[in-house]
Amino acid sequence: MTKRAMVMVGLVAAAGLGGCVAVAKNEVGKEFARVCAEKGADNRVVPGEYVSRGGMFGTVSMTGDCLAPGDEGYEDAIPVEEYLESVGRRSTQP
Numbered sequence: 001m002t003k004r005a006m007v008m009v010g011l012v013a014a015a016g017l018g019g020c021v022a023v024a025k026n027e028v029g030k031e032f033a034r035v036c037a038e039k040g041a042d043n044r045v046v047p048g049e050y051v052s053r054g055g056m057f058g059t060v061s062m063t064g065d066c067l068a069p070g071d072e073g074y075e076d077a078i079p080v081e082e083y084l085e086s087v088g089r090r091s092t093q094p
Contacts, residue, residue, distance in 0.1 A: 021052050024060040029087040036066035037080045043068055044077035 028050065036043050048064040067074045078086075 021060060024052075025050050025062075026087055028060050028062045030084065032062055032064055033080050033084045033087065039066055040068050044074055044079050045083045046073065046077045047083065 029047070032047065033045060036045050044067050046065040046067060048062060050060055050062050052058065052060050065073070065077070067077045
């Protein structure tokens with residue numbers, strides 16, 4: 001069953017880590033993958049768009065799909081581990 005997920009991270013915390021939206025995007029991406037993995041060991045992700053609101057004291061949110069085996073699009077989705085590796089490689093520069 002497809003599970004729609006939305007994850008949000010405050011930019012104030014991200015500012016303390018690196019002072020830029022890119023850090024918040026990395027954190028929200030990691031949280032998205034964690035939530036998907038908790039819903040099932042073989043789940044895969046289809047990341048959506050990041051949305052940044054409110055400047056430095058705002059939030060970054062992300063929506064995406066968490067697909068279980070047998071769901072439409074599962075074969076084309078990204079395994080959670082692979083997605084986490086790609087999030088870890090993202091630049092943290094603004």
